[in-house]
Amino acid sequence: WWEAVQPAARDPILGVTEAFLADSDPKKVNVGVGAYRNDEGKPVVLECVRKAEQIIAGKQNMEYLPMGGLVKFNDLSVKLAYGDTAPVLEEKRVAAVQTLSGTGACRLFADFQKRFKPDSRIYIPVPTWANHHNIWRDARVEAHTFRYYKPSTRGLDFEGLMEDLKKAPEGSFVLLHACAHNPTGVDPTADQWKEMSQLFKSNGLFPFFDMAYQGFASGDTVRDAQAIRIFMEDGHQLACAQSFAKNMGLYGQRVGCLSVVCDNSQQAVNVKSQLQQIARPMYSNPPLHGAQIVTTVLSDPELKEQWYKEVKVMADRIIGMREALKSNLEKLGSSLPWKHITEQIGMFCYSGLTEDQVDRLTKEFHIYMTRNGRISMAGVTTGNVEYLANAIHEVTK
Numbered sequence: 001w002w003e004a005v006q007p008a009a010r011d012p013i014l015g016v017t018e019a020f021l022a023d024s025d026p027k028k029v030n031v032g033v034g035a036y037r038n039d040e041g042k043p044v045v046l047e048c049v050r051k052a053e054q055i056i057a058g059k060q061n062m063e064y065l066p067m068g069g070l071v072k073f074n075d076l077s078v079k080l081a082y083g084d085t086a087p088v089l090e091e092k093r094v095a096a097v098q099t100l101s102g103t104g105a106c107r108l109f110a111d112f113q114k115r116f117k118p119d120s121r122i123y124i125p126v127p128t129w130a131n132h133h134n135i136w137r138d139a140r141v142e143a144h145t146f147r148y149y150k151p152s153t154r155g156l157d158f159e160g161l162m163e164d165l166k167k168a169p170e171g172s173f174v175l176l177h178a179c180a181h182n183p184t185g186v187d188p189t190a191d192q193w194k195e196m197s198q199l200f201k202s203n204g205l206f207p208f209f210d211m212a213y214q215g216f217a218s219g220d221t222v223r224d225a226q227a228i229r230i231f232m233e234d235g236h237q238l239a240c241a242q243s244f245a246k247n248m249g250l251y252g253q254r255v256g257c258l259s260v261v262c263d264n265s266q267q268a269v270n271v272k273s274q275l276q277q278i279a280r281p282m283y284s285n286p287p288l289h290g291a292q293i294v295t296t297v298l299s300d301p302e303l304k305e306q307w308y309k310e311v312k313v314m315a316d317r318i319i320g321m322r323e324a325l326k327s328n329l330e331k332l333g334s335s336l337p338w339k340h341i342t343e344q345i346g347m348f349c350y351s352g353l354t355e356d357q358v359d360r361l362t363k364e365f366h367i368y369m370t371r372n373g374r375i376s377m378a379g380v381t382t383g384n385v386e387y388l389a390n391a392i393h394e395v396t397k
């Protein structure tokens with residue numbers, strides 16, 4: 001039956017973890033996948049999550065959730081994204097369903113887009129998280145790209161972005177990273193978001209925000225939602241994919257939310273029913289435990305406060321490691337400019353290393369990262385930063 005099946009290509013991100021695990025060298029370092037580690041290089045379970053687990057333990061049944069997931073979880077998630085008192089929530093104009101983390105939210109939306117706007121396009125930034133391309137490809141949506149990052153400045157190519165999006169036909173969908181752009185760590189300023197919002201309005205473009213890092217850009221969940229709030233103020237209908245993988249450390253629980261802002265409450269009911277209908281033959285209904293944890297944390301003022309503090313601790317440790325990596329490279333006498341390491345934000349540093357240099361880092365130094373030169377700063381620690389800087393210096397001499 002399967003003679004014709006060839007092995008699939010290694011995933012550019014998760015394949016790095018596979019290679020790292022297969023390496024037995026004690027010096028090995030994994031700065032590939034975007035998963036937070038503490039300064040000992042260990043995975044972290046947040047204290048607020050541990051407490052929520054204790055509150056839940058032994059009290060919950062194991063029944064199916066509805067197809068759209070835990071209603072309270074959805075309500076709390078959209079408040080986090082749009083603001084507690086957002087008019088769109090008071091007017092019940094938001095269709096929200098629990099999803100299998102951010103990937104599941106993007107995929108559900110891509111399928112919804114294909115079903116109800118079958119001839120529409122998606123515009124994807126260059127570069128972006130590798131899986132975005134897979135998601136819209138598998139949903140069979142016509143994909144186009146727009147300029148986002150300028151290698152010469154290691155910053156945003158705002159002119160290129162505006163120029164490309166001006167050419168997008170009316171009715172196109174545009175994928176935006178709400179904050180802490182993956183992989184570049186480069187976000188538009190508030191004024192640039194405002195200009196983009198105007199363009200979307202005048203040209204009839206639909207903003208789809210992937211918000212996988214709320215809290216990780218600035219340590220403040222409200223500030224990190226500024227792009228969405230700016231578009232909301234301009235009265236856009238938009239959609240948002242949220243993930244609690246990074247900001248609550250719930251990676252393997254697969255807990256996220258897809259919300260679609262509609263014109264009125266009846267539309268929101270209709271849209272939600274269709275999203276549920278797409279979910280039913282795919283996975284029927286989402287998992288229970290992660291949604292219960294998030295719901296417990298977000299509905300308890302003390303736990304929520306603790307969560308804010310813990311997100312900030314993670315964000316601040318990463319900022320500290322950016323400074324350490326940069327200063328170590330400078331100490332080594334590297335003649336290359338490294339200020340982008342501290343200018344970029346979120347989990348990643350888009351280093352500018354070439355594929356060949358990355359390959360050398362892996363072969364000669366057992367340092368694992370994606371071939372586009374992205375360094376997951378979450379995997380950098382006081383214990384490995386010197387080793388990493390030295391290796392980078394060696395391959396960039």
Ligand code: LMR
Nearest residue numbers: 013014032033034129182
């Ligand atoms: C990453 O970009 O490293 C993460 O979002 C993990 C993943 O699923 O790719």
